[in-house]
Amino acid sequence: MAAGGAGGASKTYSFKVVLLGEGCVGKTSLVLRYCENKFNDKHITTLQASFLTKKLNIGGKRVNLAIWDTAGQERFHALGPIYYRDSNGAILVYDVTDEDSFQKVKNWVKELRKMLGNEICLCIVGNKIDLEKERNVSVQDAEEYAESVGAKHYHTSAKLNKGIEELFLDLCKRMMETAQADERAKGNGASQSSTSRRGVQIVDDEPQAATAAGVGCCSG
Amino acid sequence: MQTFLSGQQLEGSGVCFFGLKAILSSSTVSALLPARSPPAPSSPASREMSQKSERRGIHVDQSELLCKKGCGYYGNAAWQGLCSKCWREEYQRARQKQIQEDWALAEKLQREEEAAYASSQGAQSQPSLTPFSKFEEKKTNEKTRKVTTVKKFFSPSSRTAPKKALAARLKDSHEGKTPSPSISRQSSIETDRVSRDFVDFLKTLQKPGREIHKQSRAFIEGMANKKDLGADELSECVQDFYQNMSDRLMTHFKGSSERVERVMDQVEKYIMTRLYKNVFCPETTDDEKKDLATQHRIRALHWVTIQMLCVPVDEEIPEVSDNVVKAITDVIEMDSKRVPRDKLACITRCSKHIFNAIKITKNEPASADDFLPTLIYIVLKANPPRLQSNIQYITRFCNPSRLMTGEDGYYFTNLCCAVAFIEKLDGQSLNLSTEDFERYMSGQASPRRQEPEAWPPEGPCGGSSPGLAQVYQNLELLTGLEARQERVLEGARSLESDLISWQESVEREVQQILEKYPLEIRTPASAIDSDNVENDRLPPPLQPQVFAG
Numbered sequence: 027m028a029a030g031g032a033g034g035a036s037k038t039y040s041f042k043v044v045l046l047g048e049g050c051v052g053k054t055s056l057v058l059r060y061c062e063n064k065f066n067d068k069h070i071t072t073l074q075a076s077f078l079t080k081k082l083n084i085g086g087k088r089v090n091l092a093i094w095d096t097a098g099q100e101r102f103h104a105l106g107p108i109y110y111r112d113s114n115g116a117i118l119v120y121d122v123t124d125e126d127s128f129q130k131v132k133n134w135v136k137e138l139r140k141m142l143g144n145e146i147c148l149c150i151v152g153n154k155i156d157l158e159k160e161r162n163v164s165v166q167d168a169e170e171y172a173e174s175v176g177a178k179h180y181h182t183s184a185k186l187n188k189g190i191e192e193l194f195l196d197l198c199k200r201m202m203e204t205a206q207a208d209e210r211a212k213g214n215g216a217s218q219s220s221t222s223r224r225g226v227q228i229v230d231d232e233p234q235a236a237t238a239a240g241v242g243c244c245s246g
Numbered sequence: 247m248q249t250f251l252s253g254q255q256l257e258g259s260g261v262c263f264f265g266l267k268a269i270l271s272s273s274t275v276s277a278l279l280p281a282r283s284p285p286a287p288s289s290p291a292s293r294e295m296s297q298k299s300e301r302r303g304i305h306v307d308q309s310e311l312l313c314k315k316g317c318g319y320y321g322n323a324a325w326q327g328l329c330s331k332c333w334r335e336e337y338q339r340a341r342q343k344q345i346q347e348d349w350a351l352a353e354k355l356q357r358e359e360e361a362a363y364a365s366s367q368g369a370q371s372q373p374s375l376t377p378f379s380k381f382e383e384k385k386t387n388e389k390t391r392k393v394t395t396v397k398k399f400f401s402p403s404s405r406t407a408p409k410k411a412l413a414a415r416l417k418d419s420h421e422g423k424t425p426s427p428s429i430s431r432q433s434s435i436e437t438d439r440v441s442r443d444f445v446d447f448l449k450t451l452q453k454p455g456r457e458i459h460k461q462s463r464a465f466i467e468g469m470a471n472k473k474d475l476g477a478d479e480l481s482e483c484v485q486d487f488y489q490n491m492s493d494r495l496m497t498h499f500k501g502s503s504e505r506v507e508r509v510m511d512q513v514e515k516y517i518m519t520r521l522y523k524n525v526f527c528p529e530t531t532d533d534e535k536k537d538l539a540t541q542h543r544i545r546a547l548h549w550v551t552i553q554m555l556c557v558p559v560d561e562e563i564p565e566v567s568d569n570v571v572k573a574i575t576d577v578i579e580m581d582s583k584r585v586p587r588d589k590l591a592c593i594t595r596c597s598k599h600i601f602n603a604i605k606i607t608k609n610e611p612a613s614a615d616d617f618l619p620t621l622i623y624i625v626l627k628a629n630p631p632r633l634q635s636n637i638q639y640i641t642r643f644c645n646p647s648r649l650m651t652g653e654d655g656y657y658f659t660n661l662c663c664a665v666a667f668i669e670k671l672d673g674q675s676l677n678l679s680t681e682d683f684e685r686y687m688s689g690q691a692s693p694r695r696q697e698p699e700a701w702p703p704e705g706p707c708g709g710s711s712p713g714l715a716q717v718y719q720n721l722e723l724l725t726g727l728e729a730r731q732e733r734v735l736e737g738a739r740s741l742e743s744d745l746i747s748w749q750e751s752v753e754r755e756v757q758q759i760l761e762k763y764p765l766e767i768r769t770p771a772s773a774i775d776s777d778n779v780e781n782d783r784l785p786p787p788l789q790p791q792v793f794a795g
Contacts, residue, residue: 038503042650045614054613074601076614077656094656095614097663099556101675102618105663112650
């Protein structure tokens with residue numbers, strides 16, 4: 027099974043989640059905190075923090091979470107679609123002290139909605155709330171924006187280990203709901219092999235569909 | 247040995263089927279050939295017609311027209327003088343005999359081969375080579391006998407998906423007329439080993455194993471007939487097969503996805519080893535062209551440095567450069583594997599080496615921000631053969647569950663990104679001006695020549711290779727030497743001119759003095775006599791003589 031993961035009721039769900047965001051917003055710290063519960067620790071056992079997995083049990087259902095880190099440098103921006111195709115969720119991280127990184131998140135949201143429509147669960151994450159004093163992105167702005175694009179907004183601090191568990195747990199629940207809805211739709215008659223198989227082909231005339239689904243507000 | 251036998255049983259029907267089919271096509275043609283060779287009309291019906299019309303002129307005895315078997319029906323020259331019924335019987339019998347002969351030969355060869363395997367697993371044993379060459383000989387004989395059919399063997403229908411070692415061998419010897427026996431043998435050994443592993447593995451599954459084997463075989467057979475399809479259709483077929491198979495396994499194993507995965511890995515290995523030749527870089531695609539383009543592109547980018555890509559790897563640390571070399575080797579090795587999963591494993595190993603290199607340099611786990619640039623750098627340094635073909639092959643024929651979600655999939659995705667980046671790479675992505683980028687690409691300039699003054703500070707802290715540093719040091723030394731030599735030469739030249747002018751001045755002085763004091767030769771004042779040396783030679787002085795008179 028490719029993206030959607032599960033087969034039946036008692037099956038294990040496998041979800042792919044991409045981490046998007048600018049260079050120094052703390053994507054890596056976030057996942058390392060989540061999967062290893064470590065922050066800036068010299069004794070981190072993992073060799074790398076770019077692909078991490080986590081096994082969860084949510085409401086008696088097993089979930090395998092694969093977290094894909096992406097290169098945040100501007101020059102790799104164009105490679106985004108290769109990373110996020112077939113992903114079930116995306117975590118868009120910005121630094122609350124860096125207005126610019128929030129703009130980048132907005133760009134990502136637009137792109138993801140355009141390419142993947144509403145199949146993907148979006149989480150917008152303001153990281154580094156331990157630096158509240160230096161905050162440059164207002165909470166209200168961020169939350170309003172998130173709501174307007176059908177995303178959930180979270181505040182986290184990888185340093186203080188705040189909000190991270192909730193973020194991933196929430197995301198998993200939402201992805202499970204989406205997957206179950208998908209299954210029901212499939213059960214209603216659509217041939218299953220076509221959707222569950224790989225290869226999201228990037229179609230350019232998708233945006234109308236996406237905007238119709240409620241992304242109308244984000245202009246420019 | 248026990249495992250072996252049942253493996254054979256499992257395979258048995260397949261070999262039989264194949265043998266029948268292959269021989270059917272070959273013997274039909276060979277039997278018809280002699281009949282066709284005389285200038286006879288192509289169809290029996292028209293021949294009969296012409297004979298009837300000739301009757302008026304030439305007498306043909308009625309008995310000559312009858313079936314040679316004497317059954318009372320008319321015979322036909324096209325059927326060697328037999329009637330249709332007798333001909334069919336005769337032909338059937340000959341064919342049966344040939345099938346049995348081939349069959350016996352096949353069995354014999356297989357036995358020999360297995361014996362050879364048992365005696366030596368790793369090293370290729372001599373004894374097994376002999377029967378093989380004999381076999382080859384026979385094969386070539388057959389080929390010369392029916393040259394016209396050779397073409398048939400190259401057509402898809404001839405690849406009726408050989409199942410067993412021998413069958414694979416048959417195919418290899420058909421396809422590769424040119425390669426030496428040892429080469430075709432090499433690949434058939436691999437196919438062979440894979441099938442055996444597959445059968446051994448399926449044995450552990452008992453009944454469903456047999457079913458899986460049957461389906462895989464049928465699938466390969468079906469694929470052999472679809473060689474003319476485009477790459478996407480082929481991929482579609484394979485993916486459909488994976489999907490069906492895993493769905494079925496899912497119900498059988500009651501949803502234990504781990505076991506399904508394990509079986510699917512084996513199925514993939516078996517199928518793709520068999521199909522590799524036909525579906526890797528197929529002629530219907532432009533994969534090969536893309537391979538070449540990428541290769542040239544990477545070669546043209548030889549000047550890209552670790553600093554331009556911001557690679558967080560310090561190659562001056564021996565351990566790091568060791569890992570870099572290993573990563574390069576792994577990514578190159580990918581091309582030598584047949585099974586998509588094995589290719590993926592090479593990429594994964596390469597990535598692990600990269601992570602090691604980064605971890606040693608930075609002393610923290612690598613993030614994607616570090617990993618991707620380093621992978622790009624490795625790909626640029628390695629210039630892996632047939633990179634695009636390999637990527638396409640993996641995308642088309644790998645089991646999607648692995649490719650899309652697993653760790654292998656992540657590294658593969660990064661490799662795709664690296665290639666995409668290299669293809670689109672421009673000055674901006676390397677922090678260079680467009681003009682500089684163009685100049686470097688065209689080879690008019692190289693980054694080091696351009697900005698020599700930028701090098702000394704960049705060299706040590708940026709961690710360029712020690713070799714480069716040495717080169718620059720040497721260059722500096724050489725420039726110093728050149729200047730000194732210049733000075734020496736200049737000194738020598740001035741010395742020369744000094745000498746010349748000194749000589750001239752001396753000459754001039756002498757001249758002046760000579761002019762001033764011209765040489766005057768004064769006659770000596772003393773009497774000649776006094777110092778006349780030759781006095782004694784003179785005649786004695788005349789003595790005054792007194793003459794009387």
